[in-house]
Amino acid sequence: MIALDLSPAPGAAPALRTFRAQALMELKLVLRNGEQLLLTIVIPTVLLVLFATAPIADLPKPRIDFLLPGVLALAVMSTAFTGQAIGTGFERRNGVLRRLGTTPLTRPGLLAAKTSAVIAVELLQVGLLLLVAWALGWSPHGSVAAVVGLLLVGTAAFSTFGLLMAGTLRAEATLAAANLVYLVLLVLGGVAFPLSDFSGGVRDVLQYLPISALSDGLRTVLAHGAAAPGRDWLTLAVWTVVGGTTAARFFRWD
Amino acid sequence: MPAVEVSRLAKRYTSTAGISDISFTAERRAVTALLGRNGAGKTTTVEICCGLRRRDSGTVRVLDRDPVAAHQELVQRVGVMPQAGGSSASGIYPSARVREVMELFAAQYAHPLAPAALLERLDLTSVAATPWRRLSGGEQQRVSLALALVGRPELVFLDEPTAGLDVHARRTAWDLIRELRSSGVAIILTTHALDEAEQLADAVVILDGGRVLATGSPADLTRGTTPELHFTAPPGLDVAALTAALPNDATANETAPGHYAVGPRVDPEVIAAVTAWCAQHGVMADNLTTASRSLESVFLDLTSAEGSP
Ligand SMILES: Nc1ncnc2c1ncn2[C@@H]1O[C@H](COP(=O)(O)OP(=O)(O)OP(=O)(O)O)[C@@H](O)[C@H]1O
Ligand SMILES: [Mg+2]
Numbered sequence A: 001m002i003a004l005d006l007s008p009a010p011g012a013a014p015a016l017r018t019f020r021a022q023a024l025m026e027l028k029l030v031l032r033n034g035e036q037l038l039l040t041i042v043i044p045t046v047l048l049v050l051f052a053t054a055p056i057a058d059l060p061k062p063r064i065d066f067l068l069p070g071v072l073a074l075a076v077m078s079t080a081f082t083g084q085a086i087g088t089g090f091e092r093r094n095g096v097l098r099r100l101g102t103t104p105l106t107r108p109g110l111l112a113a114k115t116s117a118v119i120a121v122e123l124l125q126v127g128l129l130l131l132v133a134w135a136l137g138w139s140p141h142g143s144v145a146a147v148v149g150l151l152l153v154g155t156a157a158f159s160t161f162g163l164l165m166a167g168t169l170r171a172e173a174t175l176a177a178a179n180l181v182y183l184v185l186l187v188l189g190g191v192a193f194p195l196s197d198f199s200g201g202v203r204d205v206l207q208y209l210p211i212s213a214l215s216d217g218l219r220t221v222l223a224h225g226a227a228a229p230g231r232d233w234l235t236l237a238v239w240t241v242v243g244g245t246t247a248a249r250f251f252r253w254d
Numbered sequence B: 001m002p003a004v005e006v007s008r009l010a011k012r013y014t015s016t017a018g019i020s021d022i023s024f025t026a027e028r029r030a031v032t033a034l035l036g037r038n039g040a041g042k043t044t045t046v047e048i049c050c051g052l053r054r055r056d057s058g059t060v061r062v063l064d065r066d067p068v069a070a071h072q073e074l075v076q077r078v079g080v081m082p083q084a085g086g087s088s089a090s091g092i093y094p095s096a097r098v099r100e101v102m103e104l105f106a107a108q109y110a111h112p113l114a115p116a117a118l119l120e121r122l123d124l125t126s127v128a129a130t131p132w133r134r135l136s137g138g139e140q141q142r143v144s145l146a147l148a149l150v151g152r153p154e155l156v157f158l159d160e161p162t163a164g165l166d167v168h169a170r171r172t173a174w175d176l177i178r179e180l181r182s183s184g185v186a187i188i189l190t191t192h193a194l195d196e197a198e199q200l201a202d203a204v205v206i207l208d209g210g211r212v213l214a215t216g217s218p219a220d221l222t223r224g225t226t227p228e229l230h231f232t233a234p235p236g237l238d239v240a241a242l243t244a245a246l247p248n249d250a251t252a253n254e255t256a257p258g259h260y261a262v263g264p265r266v267d268p269e270v271i272a273a274v275t276a277w278c279a280q281h282g283v284m285a286d287n288l289t290t291a292s293r294s295l296e297s298v299f300l301d302l303t304s305a306e307g308s309p
Helices: A015-032 A034-053 A063-093 A096-100 A107-135 A144-168 A171-188 A200-206 A210-222 A230-250 B042-049 B071-077 B098-106 B115-121 B137-149 B167-182 B194-200 B218-222 B239-244 B268-280 B295-305
Strands: B004-012 B018-026 B031-036 B057-062 B078-081 B155-159 B186-190 B203-208 B211-216 B228-232 B251-256 B259-263 B286-291
Touching (some): A015 A034, A034 A107, A063 A107, A063 A144, A107 A144, B004 B042, B018 B203, B042 B057, B098 B137, B194 B295, B203 B295, B211 B295, B218 B295, B228 B268, B239 B268
Parallel strands (some): B018 B211, B031 B203, B078 B155, B155 B186
16 A cells, blocks of 8 residues: 555645646647647648648738738637636636636736736647748748737737636537637638728728727738727727626626 | 534525534544535535535544635645536547646645546556547546546545446546555545445544534444344245244334344344244345444434434
């Protein structure tokens, strides 16, 4: 029989150790989930290659310069919103969040770990997409700091809504709704088709979607080498604040 | 100071469901067993003590703290094994491997037990690389127990820790619980196995319909009960005829097919009368024993007299 020292020695680990373990776990779970990888890695990459090489839509030239920013925005949405909503929704349904609530892990700690895992996956996605785009003839321009900044606010905006959905709807409803939103925003958000394809009034509304603001902002920086419009930054910031406060108010842990 | 003090605790789910008046004390270095029929309120009580559910009224002190106000302190000092298959399901990432989950939980505490040693102790080494969702029910129970202990808590809540365990695993769990107690840990568990409560518990709290029916040590609860005579024989004996042949107001019952009990009091005369009657009728009485009532029979009497919850 293995001797164990069962005498009480309670106490929480240093926050950094807890955070590292939790973030690694979150990352492993995402990378192990086939459906999520399809959504986050395969679909954006295939879209980029397909639309850049096949004469599918009438896109501004060079096609890759138009496509890459939209597909980057899609990649961010797929991880921060769709993947996170579904993953967290099922964690809530399976009682994982509730059980973690009986351990020293704090809610801010859990949120930090989840966010880090999201950012790690996004690094993979962005790296892969940039590599593919480069192979397809894209040459880098624009401010790196602006691109990183936009990707981070975009991540914040999408994360708050992903968590809001996960914390309020049933897991099955989250699964359906998160995929639906992904699909709708893919079509309406200026990802693979320019918003100018829509009529004026519709376009005025669509440009305030978080995905449109992110792809438009990235496009201004990456394709035109200009500064992203203040309207795009502001749009993403407002979505983040609205999503964040609503999620903080209505998120249910069980 | 006791480990847990619950006083006049109430929580209503609906007009009929919930708990209405629960009071008990659980000592340190002791095993306290909450017993009761399905729906009696055991899980509700335990989960209020762990801060997983909110109470409507009453006071709860866990390690002399309020479970809601001092939640962040108590999670460091208290281990929790929730009931399996309850409303909140398993509580573990389905695709995470056993070793990963153990290490994840261990990484949250200052002085955790070594995950590998704890797994070994619970005979889980062979499934350490298996994802949670592929474990058998009993294996999941053992991992869940291990997770409650890995942070070296002062107090553990174990909601039906041995449900679904095989005989060997149940022994292992009992040994571990006894060792926890002798190491100074307070244990509060729920169980439907009355023999388990009799074997392990220093104190028993019997709940029914959201109230406390009885508290005390297993010995207290079975004391004062007079010995009964038990034997086995072919089923369908004429117990009325046997009863008629017995002295001193003793009566015979067939408690289960082929199992007979004679009570309420047995003395040498009653035993002689039973064996004489059997000899007369050519009945071979096997396993003839006299014993005090078990906790199980006390429990059955108490909980059926009060009706169902
Ligand atoms: N979340 C809930 N919502 C509504 N009713 C509930 C809820 N949880 C428990 N109940 C009701 O409260 C009563 C006590 O339930 P509880 O789970 O505490 O019983 P228990 O003693 O643990 O039973 P078991 O032995 O089956 O585990 C039951 O009537 C149950 O139906
Ligand atoms: Mg229960």
